Amino acid sequence: MGTPAIDTSGVDSDIYSALGFKELGKGVVGTPRILSLLSSLLEKSVEKNETESETVNFKDDVAIFHGLRAPTISIQHYIDRIFKYAGCSPSCFLVAYIYVDRFVQQTDVHLTSLNVHRLLITSVLVAAKFGDDAFFNNAYYARVGGVSTAELNRLEMSFLFSLDFRLQVTVNTFQRYCSQLQKESLDVHQIERPIRACGIKDTWQSKSDKKCATTILR
Template structure:
């Protein structure tokens, strides 16, 4: 399990450089935003555990609280699971910020839901997949995300459908909302002076635009040849 104290070695400049100028190569290191997200999720789970132990929260049988329930707890930390998702999907850093928006939005829409070891992995793979579909132009199929997350295609299809209905299909995240969540993430991990999580929705749009321009130039070159 990642320790929050380890983030003291991450300078704001390094984090900004990593997120704004990220190099998507086969040997690329894991984006720093994944470390931050893992820390936040772990802290949320610790709060849930304290609430349950104090007896101030009773388990609910509502669909919203059991949608991601897994009988057997996966033998993988949150950090390792997020790193696995990145390794095999290469989702851009902003996807993880948008996934965090979805998680927070889902928790607010379903007050009885609490993140715990039996639901966190399925929650993450579902929200990251949905965020990838929202942010990125090209996406893997649900079957591939299922293999990455350790689920069958049918299991992930059902999770996605239930999640969308419980969210009332409200998955839009505008730039101002995105930036507000980046600021929230910064405050949460600003132990050693404040980190600067990337504002990459605009950056992602620029990358997409460049990709379309490059594709257009290649098509023109083919015609000229």
């Protein structure tokens, strides 16, 4: 469903392929590698921030993303779930990662297990709307993310205003993040500035998925 609108012609084709965005013109095959790389980076950031929070009291100026308790679903499984049901392009997840990076810099929010899931579903929603040529509405994304439509609407507005609606991602920026992720995946270098570590059918595949759709995040 989600063909990316962003022009990636200037991106190194080897890196683009290695991250699983596409198989050199054959389309997406299986689960893109970008998903596991992003989940790994986010998990490391959350772990580091929560370790530091034991000695430093972080101030959360955007409390709307802060849940009452950590969801039981892991970051990896949550990202996989979004990819499975939302039908957005693989490059949409990198754009979402860029948005989250901008968000934490703009707000000085630290990623934790209490806010990372809401930031993920919101950033992917915004990235799909801005970059993909087709996307599902907020009600559908809310079901995928396990929140109410009203809450996702509020999260989206807060996210957009926090970014000052700066959603444009240049080819150079996209290329830079691709290169950083590739370096991370090869364990050659750490990402230069880690996040605060410093159409598919509109139906569910099974009853169990539908049952838990609005109970993932509390």
